[in-house]
Amino acid sequence: METPPRPGRPILPYAFAPVPELDTDAYDRLAREVRGMLGIDLKQYRPAQVWRRVNGFAVARGLPDWDALVARARDDASLRQAFLDMLTINVSEFFRNAEAWDVLVDRHLKPMLQSQPSVRIWSAGCSLGFEPFTLAMLVQEIAAPAKVRILATDLDETTLARARFATYAGPQMAGVSEARRARFFRRDGDYWTVNSELQALVTFRRHDLLADPCHKPFDLICCRNVVIYFTEPAKAELYRRFCDALRPGGILFLGATETIQNIRSVGLERAGLTFYRRPV
Ligand SMILES: C[S@@+](CC[C@H](N)C(=O)[O-])C[C@H]1O[C@@H](n2cnc3c(N)ncnc32)[C@H](O)[C@@H]1O
Incomplete structure (x- = not known):
């Protein structure tokens, strides 16, 4: 049979990675990049949480920070998809709660x-x-x-x-x-x-x-x-x-x-x- 789709990814690895301090100008730039690349409006998401998750995700992928992540994701479709999965968190289950x-x-x-x-x-x-x-x-x-x-x-x-x-x-x-x-x-x-x-x-x-x-x-x-x-x-x-x-x-x-x-x-x-x- 066809290979079934991947299950959702756990969020913990990103949550515990070391993170630079939240910088509003940088967050605005990140929001612009993400809007252009993934179509998500980060201005309507809580900045501290997104900042921590994005930078943590970059480190978990062996990249120094969000800037490097965005640059790499521009040319790497599978990283782009993983970035989107991470931002949207698709973890779920049948009869949850x-x-x-x-x-x-x-x-x-x-x-x-x-x-x-x-x-x-x-x-x-x-x-x-x-x-x-x-x-x-x-x-x-x-x-x-x-x-x-x-x-x-x-x-x-x-x-x-x-x-x-x-x-x-x-x-x-x-x-x-x-x-x-x-x-x-x-x-x-x-x-x-x-x-x-x-x-x-x-x-x-x-x-x-x-x-x-x-x-x-x-x-x-x-x-x-x-x-x-x-x-x-x-x-x-x-x-x-x-x-x-x-x-x-x-x-x-x-x-x-x-x-x-x-x-x-x-x-x-x-x-x-x-x-x-x-x-x-
Ligand atoms: C954690 S899952 C929740 C799934 C299910 N509702 C549950 O409770 O198990 C969150 C889902 O919301 C979607 N999502 C996040 N932001 C969204 C948005 N702005 N519009 C539509 N869906 C969004 C994500 O892509 C993800 O699949």
Whole structure:
């Protein structure tokens, strides 16, 4: 069979590398270079974290600093892709923080699927597809009459290509029970491919949360572990746009450690620990 895509890279090696002090002019230059080369707007990311990660990544690659990294990446496509992977952090897994998915099913997803003729879901920052396929499995298990569509978007085209491939290596299947493997996957040696019925529920598309207009309307938006390095103003603006993209009564589902600082100012209300609702 075809070689399956690489799993996401761990972030720890970059986090502990020695780093020069943050220099605002240099950060501005780095942001300009990255915008031109990778299409990411670093002005909307938290400078201290990005600075540490970029310089740490350069050192881990045997380069003295970010300047050398950028110069090398201009002519080296695989380094450019690794640089992008590092900045966007595509680490993910099926049923990440399982208890939150249980709450999603019982309090939000079941009632939606059982009371509406159709349900539209957006997995924003979907990485390698673990999140949208987790959603697709849950939708199939609830087996309600609603017609369901799941839009899965990410900034990174290479990550999306790997997500569309829908094939995962054994260790990436850790969160999937035997029963779910048997029902939703086809096994080929050490690899598992999502079955075509589940794949048909999900549409993958490139979308930059910091730059592109949001599609709408949605009943549920999942944006988990994506905004970690966004600045507070960039997060607030994104949450306002999510609110606008939700139907009244629609739910925003965030990562386990993510909270919205000033909920009312973005138009949402609390609907559980990491859940927010657009008021009806
Ligand atoms: C850590 S993964 C999270 C994956 C999944 N949501 C989860 O919780 O497991 C973060 C993903 O967000 C994507 N991402 C980062 N910045 C983004 C942006 N501005 N627009 C869209 N996606 C972005 C990255 O490419 C990466 O795949």
